[in-house]
Every structure is written in structure tokens, then in C-alpha cells.
Amino acid sequence: MTNLIRHRLFWPIAVLVVLLASNLVFSDNFFTITLQDGHLYGSLIDVLRRSAPLVLVALGMTLVIATGGIDLSVGSVMAISGALACLLIGDLSNPDSTTKVLLVVGAAIVLCLVFGLWNGFLVAVLGIQPIIATLILMVAGRGVAQLITGGQILNVHSSPYRVIGAGYFLSVPVSFLIAAAAVALTVALTRRTALGLLLESVGGSPTASRLAGIRARRITIMVYVFAAAFAGVAGLIYSSDVSSADSNAAGNLIELNAILAVVLGGTALTGGRFSIAGSVLGAVIITTLDITAVSVGVPVETTLLFKAVVVIILCLAQSATFRAKVFGRFAAKRTVTA
Amino acid sequence: MIDTTTPPTAGPKTRGSGRRIYRPNTRHIPVLATLALLIVMYSVGVYNYDGFGDTQVILNVFVDNAFLLVVAVGMTFVILTGGIDLSVGAVIALTTTVAATLLAAGWPPGVVLPLVLLIGTVIGLGMGSIIHFFKVEPFIATLAGMFLARGLSLLINRNSIPITDDFWTRMAQMRFRFDQGVFISLNVVIALIVVLIAALVLAWTRFGRNVYAIGGNADSALLMGLPVGRTRIAVYTLSGFCASLGGVLYSFYTSSGYSLHGQGLELDAIAAVVIGGVLLTGGSGYVLGTLLGVLVLGLIQTIITFQGDLNSWWTRIVVGILLFAFIVLQRLVTRKAR
């Protein structure tokens, strides 16, 4: 039993279960899944579908945080990728051509890779603190997105594009499949290759890693490129889902939610050991929380309060000083009496 | 045998190749750069646009950015210690919402005003305490503060609340006129007083010098017997107070309370501080620089308005570029100093 509680994923799973259970009380058909027109419907499916962008962004954020960094620019990158895709599709003579839409998607992702390289360059080569380095793109990125869309909300009508965020494949939401594929890819990359080990090593101790011969610079750059690429895909899912590019709404506050998801999943902000499963769970918890708020009927905004409490509790739990102060007091008393 | 009384002379001799030679103060370079930038921008404006040279154009930059200036002053203190405060935008929202709600409920302004100022101060005090006592990273602690403040204000009211209170209206409409059509608002006067006090505190008091010392090297400051913890908490408290004062000015400026006020304002404040030449790692910079930074941001907007065919998103892009330029400049300056 104690082993179960001490498992690193115990608390995230417990929170998720409690959240889902509370839905059972408040809404009767939360757990009903029906098949309509060959698509699966239901609140649970909704959770999966709407978690997709946050899961993607949290994946990239996990890798960045594992190296001891942070990426604030993911929201802006989301906005840019969606904006570019919508702009290019708008220019297509035939927006329903699958090949052309795929090309557009490719172009958007390539642009995001470039932004990732930029972040990585600032952090790894120029040696600027990650928070500050990614702040630059965070500020400028939304401007770039608005520049692309001309400040408008670009609406697109393209059935192949719509599939990304709102389509179904074998009755399952495509966005969910994309997120699942991304999770699988990340797991494969970090656990099937040695990347995960090297990442944890760099995050655990940069000095020791250097002395062990690890090329930390390359790895750091790579991680930011990943984060940007996943954010780009998340941006495409978001914009496809609403069939438009909204430079202000896309990815708004997602960087904070993603960081929260990563921390919820048990990865420490100081870098080192990371848990992909934990981050995915964290992202699902946050999405479920938002959806629960709606189904329970409380204003969505109260979830912010909940998040604030969660962040504070998590940070205090992770803070060695806090533990020492709270639990150390007992220890001190014991030695005094002894 | 070799004379062993003498330590190796090779070391210190060559290491101190620049010894006893006065080096020009590198810390002024960023501020001077900002000043030069401001002058160039203003000249370009005057040269290109009719009516740009009017005194009121410059004064309007002050009028429109007074609240930002106050917030940025608080942020300056925080950044000088090497910290960051993400909660300021949310605190503004909370301040305006609480003020508007209480005023609408008929509370006397004489009670409401100190109360809302207290709210921000208390939030700042709380964040500072968590940062100091539990060694939680400022980024995370103030992120929690941001969620908390934003969540609270949304919980109070999700809609914009107009302020019709007499006192508030009088304050909002108070003008100090110099000439026909040349005026500043009360907000500007308050903001400038805040700047003045802050500059004096930083330059002439022990507290101010401790702020710099902590930013220069917190460990040393502790060993030198400076009250590091107290100063650090005070700095976040001060930033919280400035944010709520900024919120009050914002409610004068907009005559409303709204839970979505001040979104992304923390970024503007950070940008202004950085462009104003304050080192993001702490220990170097001036409130006067922050003032210049705010003016640069304001002037960018003014130029874009005058240009007409340029769109507002250019502001963000230009701010991003300036951020980049100044961060790289800081990197170079600090590298040279070592």
C-alpha cells in the first residue's frame, strides 16, 4: 500500500479519479459514450479531444524542463503556426486538396522548427537564461502571428484541414490520435534512444555531465526545437478545430498550463528526472478540470483559483526548506527530548 | 631551495592586468542606449508626421502609460534583486474589480481606496514570504499569485463594471493644464511622484542599497550581514503595492473594473524594465531607465498610430526586437565586466 502511495504517479492519478468521480455526482451522463454517425461522443471523449493541444505542449515542455530550462514562447508559437496554415490555405486555389493541405501543414511546422532553433540558440549558444530568452519570442510571437493574419481572425473552409482538429478516424478523434502519436514518439525518442538519459543527466548536473563528455549544447538546442515543433502541431489542432486563426486566443496562457501540467506530473522545475506519463496525466487533469467546471456549473474562472492552490501546494511539497521547516521541527524536538 | 614565502606570482600579477586602472562605468551603457533610442524615435516621429512635435503628443504618452509606469517601478525593484513578478497584471484586474464592485455597492471611496491598495500589498507580502521562507522560485510563486488574483477577480465578477462614483470620476477627470490644450492627468502626477520616491529610495537609503547588493550577489550580501530575507520580502510587497496602485490609476483611466484588465501587462512591465537597461539577473539599473523604457513602449505605439497604415501588432514585434537587442547588449556588457 505504501509502495502504491509512494509511486510518483499516485497523486496525479488520484486527483484525476476524484475529478472524474465528482462529475458522476453532478452530471448524469458524464460517463456515457455513444456512437453517433460513426463518431464516438460523450464527455470523456471530449476530455480526450480537448486535451490534445495541452498534451502536445506539455510534452515539449517536459523535455525542456528536464534540462533545467523553461519555454515561455509555446503559446506564441501555437498562434504563429495556426496563422500561417490558415493564411496559406486561404490562398490555395483548391482548399480541399489533401496534398496541398499537407504541404501547408509541413510549412507551418518547419517555421516552428526555426523558432525552436532560435530559442535553443539563445539559451545554449548565447547563454541567456531560459526564462528571458524565451520571453523574447513570447512577446514578439503574437505580433508575428497578427502580422501573418493581418490582425483579422482568418476563417478557412477546408475539409482536409478541418480533419486535424475536429475529424474522426475509425470513430476516434483525430486530434487525440495525433497527441497519442506524439506521446509515443516522445517516449520512443527518450526511452528507446539514450536521449532521455542524457537529458536527465544534463538537468541533474550540468558540470558532471560536461565532465562525462556529454555535448550539452546540442541536446539543449534539440529540446527547444522539439518544444516548438509540438507547440506548432498544437497550434494546428487548435486552429483546425475552430476553422480559423485567432492570434490572440490561440495558445493563450498555455505556457503556464503546460508548466503546471509538467509540475503536476512530478517533474521538478529544477530539471533532471522527468515523467512523460506524469505530464500527460497533468495535462488531462487540467483539461478535465476546465470541463468539470462547466458541467458542475461553477464559473470556469474558479479553476484558476484551484490551479493557484495546486501550484502553491506542489511547490511547497517540492521545497526542501519547507519540508525541513515543517518536518524538521518534529525531528528537532525529538533530539531535544532524547 | 626555493623561497616559499612568496605565493606564486604568476597568478595574481597577470590576472590583475587591468588593476588600478579606472574603467568607464559599463552600467550606464544600456540606459544611454535607451535614451539615444528614445531621441532617435522622437526625431523620426517629428520629421515624418505632422503634429508629432506637439507637446501634448509627448504628454499623452505619459497620460496613456501612467499606470504601466507605476507597475514597472515596482517590477524594477523586484528585478534588481534578481527576481521576477508575474502577478502584476492580475493584481491590477483584482484591484479594479474589487474597487468597482465595492463602489457600486455604495462603499465610501475613502474606505475603498486604502482597502484595494492593501489587497495588492498583502498578495505581494505573501508571495515574498513564500519565496524567502520556502526557497520557492519567484517565477512559480508569482505565477501562483497571478492565478490567485485573476481567479479571485473573475469570481467576483466576470463582466466589466462601470465606475460612477463621484470621487473616482473627479480623480479621473482632474487635469493639470500648462497651456491651451497642453495638460497632464492626475495619474501622471502620481506616477511621477512614485518614480521620484523610488529613485530616492534606491539611491539614498539602506534599503535601496541592499536591493542592489542582493542582486549583485545574494550569498555575499548575507555574509556581509545584510538583512537579505527582509529586503527580499519587502521588494515583492512593494511590487504588489505598486501593482494595486497601478490598478487604481487604471480604474481612473478606464472608469471601470474588469477581471480581464491588465492581461499580459506583466510582460509590458518586464519589457519596459529591460529596455530601460535594468539587468534581468539583478544588481544593475535605474528607475530612470525604467521611465525611459516605458516611454519607448509608449512612443512606439504613438508612432504606429501616426503612421496609420501600420498595425498595432507591430508594437509587439518591435518590442520583441528591442528586448532581444537589449538582452544581448546586457550579455555583452556583463561579459566584458568579468
Next chain:
Amino acid sequence: MVLQMTGIKKVFPGVVALDGVDFRLAPGEIHALMGENGAGKSTLIKVLTGVYDIDGGEIELGGEKVRFTGPLQAQQAGISTVYQEVNLCPNLSVAENIYIGREPRRFGRIQWSEMRKRAKRSLARLDLDIDVSAQLDSFSLAIQQMVAIARAVDLQAKVLILDEPTSSLDKDEVDQLFAIMHRLKDQNTAILFVSHFLDQVYEIADRMTVLRNGKLIGEYRTADLPQMQLVSKMIGKELEALEKIEEQTREVPVRGEPLIRATNLGRTGAIAPFDLTIHAGEVVGLAGLLGSGRTELARLLFGADRPDSGELTIDGKPARLSSPRDAMTKGIAFSSENRRTEGIIGELTVRENIILAMQAERGWTRPIPRRRQDELVDRYVKALQIRPADPERLVRDLSGGNQQKVLLARWLITEPRLLIIDEPTRGIDVGAKAEIQRLVAQLADGGMAVLFVSAELEEVLRLSHKIEVLRDRRLVEELTNGDDVDADRIMQTIAGGVTP
């Protein structure tokens, strides 16, 4: 006695840094605190200055029991300190660094001109005439150190602590410092002085207290303790015992082209230019006190720091090592003395730590197959007797000796041609020590070149074909191990040529 510390105990997780140490300081004396790095000097000082709280014992200052909660309290109680590394604020002006926290004020407003005037006067006492309104980091380390001294002196404390104040000063500056110390001594200030330079200690100190491994060895009058005896007390071998060390001179390997040759290699402030050759199959020992430049020399050979003078050839070909990675591709491995910060990665498992260097060399795209990992790790866990023998245990949970073995294993699986090991046996038990020594001998017999860095002369003597002796960041002597070389001989060189 102005200061009396009795039975001071300080425990850090896993280490007893101070174990029942007594220390007393009389007014008007200069008292040297002696011991190697890690002996507990810095901890004792930090206890005294309120940085650390004690876990046991008592401190009496001026006859009153005190317990400091922070540096501020210690300062107010009359203890001022100059730390080893300059502990000032580089971004503030010289004057501020001297007066911050006690600036002259009027109506709460700092009087800058008064402060500058006082700072000027304070520095003049140290014969230093610099622009006190200039930023501290615009001056050399030596001047920064003098500023720190000026600050400490200006506090007019009852007790002045000088922790390695001379490491960045040149001869004249040291003389000035000593003159001031004498003046303060005459004014009845109690001075606690720490220095690696033994001759300085003998020049200025009245008495000395020796610590070793967190324990008090004794308190002596400087005049009663010859330099040679002091060193043996610091290192922990009585003279008779040292002489009895069995010498086991090992066969000198076939000479030829050296594997690695350093010519005039050096790095300012770390190690003066030196010449060194190491052949395949040869064990070269680096002897000297901690802080004598041993680690710095080793780091240059591994590319961890870049040299600013001289050349390096490997197999007769010039080689430029700009990163540890470069050195690794040339077949050089380096196990750091700072196990915790530069060696192991605590939150990774034993297995992950062991394969780390090999994996880094292969790159992330070519992971070592899990089966091969297990094979390698298993082999070395057995060979080095790593306990507990569980490869999935986190390394931070292992004892120091076992962490060291993990580090050795990490490098051994990369099959290096030159293995540099810095203090591999420090802080580990006797059994593990012997195992590591045996291993080193075996490796060399198998043709590996080994650069063995250690403060323990007996193990250097037992293992090395050739011994390089360092003192004060300078390679002072090279000895070929043979009948005429014994611990005494090396100790003489380390201590500076003074025979007992």
C-alpha cells in the same frame, strides 16, 4: 580568552563535518587554524560567523554564551570576517562594499561624500589609493581582497577572521596585510588566520590549532611545532609511522614515446607552467597538499579547463583539448575529486551513472542495448564490489566509497588509455581503499597509463613509478620512485625544504 568554543559538533547529511572540536582565541594573538581542505576549517569558521547553526557544543564570546542565528548577529557581536573567495558585491562601488549595512546617514539619507571620505581613509591604512566610487569588479581580485580586508578591519571587531586572505595577494600586499595584522594585534584584537602557505603561517602566527577530518588534533605554540611535524599532523601520519611505510617499488615499464607530453603547460591563477610526460603502463603520482594545484593540473590534461600557455602532445602529435569530450576521444578519462558535484549524478541510478560516459561518446542515437548495459554494469559491480549490488539503486543513496567505485566503473568501461583519478580514496573506508589501489596497479600492468592524485603519501609511494610533487600551485620536483625515495623525502619537498 575572548573566544572559547567547546565540543563543537556540526553534521551535514552523511558527513560529520566537525566532531567535538575545541577552539580558543586570546585577545591580542594571531592564531592559525590549520588542516587540509575538508578538515573542517571552513565549517568551523562558518559556525563562528553564524552561517551554520551548530548541532552540539558551546560558543562563549567575551565570557558570555552566544548562539548566532545569522551573519548579522555574529557581526553585531563583534566578529568580522574575510572569506576565502571574495564575498563582496561586484556591482557596488568600493566605498559601498566597505560600508554597506552601516552607511553614515543623516535623517535616514545616506551621506555619500562622507562615506567615500571614510572609505578612502580606511583604504589608505592599507596603502591603497584607488577610486572608491568605482565599481568593485573593475578591480583585480587582489584589490577586491584588500577591500574585503578593509571592510573587516573597519568593523573594529573583537575577533577578526581571515580565511585564506592571501591567496590572491602578491608579496608586497601580503607584507602590508601582515603589518596591519600586527597593528591590530597590538590593539588587542584576536585574529584567526587561515592560509595554505605554511611559511606565512610561521611568519605571523603565535599559536595554531590543527584539525583533521573534522576532529581536533591539537593546539600548539608555533615556536614549538616544526613545519615538518605540522605537515604530518595535518596529513595524519606520525613521523615514525611514515618512515615505516613499506616500499614496494614496482617495475618500471618499457620506455619509448610517451603517451602524453605536456610542455610548459599552465593556466594563470590555477597552475604555473609545468612539464610532464606519462608513458603507457606507467603510474604517475601527484603529491602535494590539497590546494597545491594538483586538481588544476589534472583538469588541464582532461580539457576541463583550457591552458593559456604551453603545449600538449599525445602519441607525439600536438593535441588541443578544448573540452572533456575532446580528451575522451583521445582516450583520456578523468574522475573528479568532487564526487558529489562533478562526478556522480545523484538522481540517476547506478547503472545509468556507469554507462554515462560511454553513452556520451556513442551519442544519443546509438543507445547501448539494455542487455549489454546489464552485462557491463554487472561485471563492474562485481569486480569493484559495489554495495549494494543493485544497479537500479539511485547513486545518491550509496556510500562515498561506493559512489567512487561507480565513478571508476564509468571510466573503466570506456577503456581509456590514460586514466586520471583525483583523490579516489578520500573519505572511504580502508577496505575499499585497498581495493582501489589494487585495481590501479592491475590497470597499469595491463598497459593503461594512470595519473594518480592523492594527498596520502603512502598510497602514492606504493603505486607510482614516478612522483610529481606540487607546492603552492607549482610543480616543484619530479622523483623517480626507488629506494632513496620515501615519505620523509616527499614531505620535505611539500613542506618547503625544512628538515625536522
